[in-house]
Amino acid sequence: MPDLSPVSLHPKRQPVLFLPHGGGPCFFMDWPDTWDTMAAYLRDIPHTLPQKPDAILVISGHWETRVPTVTSGTQPPLIYDYYGFPPHTYHLKYDVPGSPELAETVQHLLKDAGIPAEADAERGLDHGVFIPFMLAFEKADIPVVELSLQQDMDPALHLRIGQALAPLRDQNILIVGTGMTYHNLRHFMAANPQSDDASHQFDTWLADAVTQPATLRNQALIQWEDAPSARICHPREEHLLPLMVVAGAAGTDGGVRTYSDTVMGKSLSGFTFGG
Template sequence: MSSTSPATTHKRQPAVFIPHGGGPCFFMDWPDVWDKMAEFLRGFSHTLPQKPDALLVVSGHWETETLTVTASEKPELIYDYHGFPEHTYSLRYPAPGNPALATQICSLLKNAGISATSDPDRGLDHGVFIPFMLAFPDADIPVVELSLRQDLDPAFHIQAGKALAPLRDQNVLIVSTGMSYHNLRHFMTANPKTDQDAVAFDTWLDKAACLPEAERNNALIHWEEAPAARVIHPREEHLLPLMVAAGAAGADQGERIYSDTVLGKALSGFRFG
């Protein structure tokens, strides 16, 4: 990738799974609810070994039949949330894209036997620009987004992450954004049973993500066997980005870097490497 510096001048970047919140939640008058998550995101970049040359992000808000990567030089924003205050549809995040990185991502995936293509027109959804407005507020790091494959096969997404792992040595930060709890019907409702379910799943996920590589990947592939799994994720698109980060981790140990309770529901974020 022509825009990155030689790998020998940088430490290896981690692969991470971070929460992106609910819609444009950080930019609304929503007292206290999202404060801890916002604080975590604002401090996130300071935990990295150095400033990344590029960001490869996998969001829970883009699914395609074939893995697809954004290839625009100036990606627009996709305001894919509904019913929020008018000002949240005027938020700006003018980060550049990186078509050269998009080409390399496709090559890495294809070399691993994974079909992939690029889209020069697709912009960045709110699972990208909302958390990045806090984590990387200067918008001066090129951003390329990779879709999820719409079958949401966890083993496949772990393999895709493995194919992309070499980017970490080129000072590319692999960022998966989603939510470790994502049952919207229960999320806004206080209920002791569903809150307990959230704790049980979160406890399992923390243990699973921090296992040695083979055990970790096996646990994540079989995530539906976790306590209350389908209560927490009636549909798993917000969990699947974690699988890409775990695949890119290789033998690097996972650690929980974010832990919070939002509206009674336990949430976590993880780092590998």
């Protein structure tokens, strides 16, 4: 297990991020203007960090397991887990290294917190990771480890997972959640004033919840289903849960909305904690 003692601390702890990852391989298609603001936001991420991370731990909305599981291979492959897109999008490359050492540390931290954890040396990076990272970390020179969501979808457990992983931030590890603050695919592509209004209601509530003091923030996120239009925006919450993990890893650090846009009528946000 890598050393987590104070002598190895970097000058500044890394923030934690919740990034929107777009729709499928959207940034690499001829989709004029629709995703430009989000793409620009993702490309600017490295300039918002205190220093270049030594590694990145990412939680995507596209991997669920029975117990928390980390990718532990040295060169994770890509998983093209999107459907019906142009052929060239299935040949995108992101040859980023993995980090067995970070994967081991993640398992230790979770187990020390009483949370079972496993590793998977064969599993690759899904499009919730490599699509936004091809913009945010385009050089692919920072090792990446992915951590799964839990199939039970318990928001309190995902907050606990994040809390257990918070020490990584002092080791110059960047913790990133990728998902979408609106994820109702049946309504996303359709011009529907009711669903557009629902997305705005939920996004407004979420931004207010995330920017509250940590205790209030976490309680609000645990009770997210009580928010206005919550289940209209998230019929299933897998794209929201990465936010719970990063909010837990934020500790007492405040949250700030760093991205806000309307895409195809739907309000979307991104957040930074401790930046």
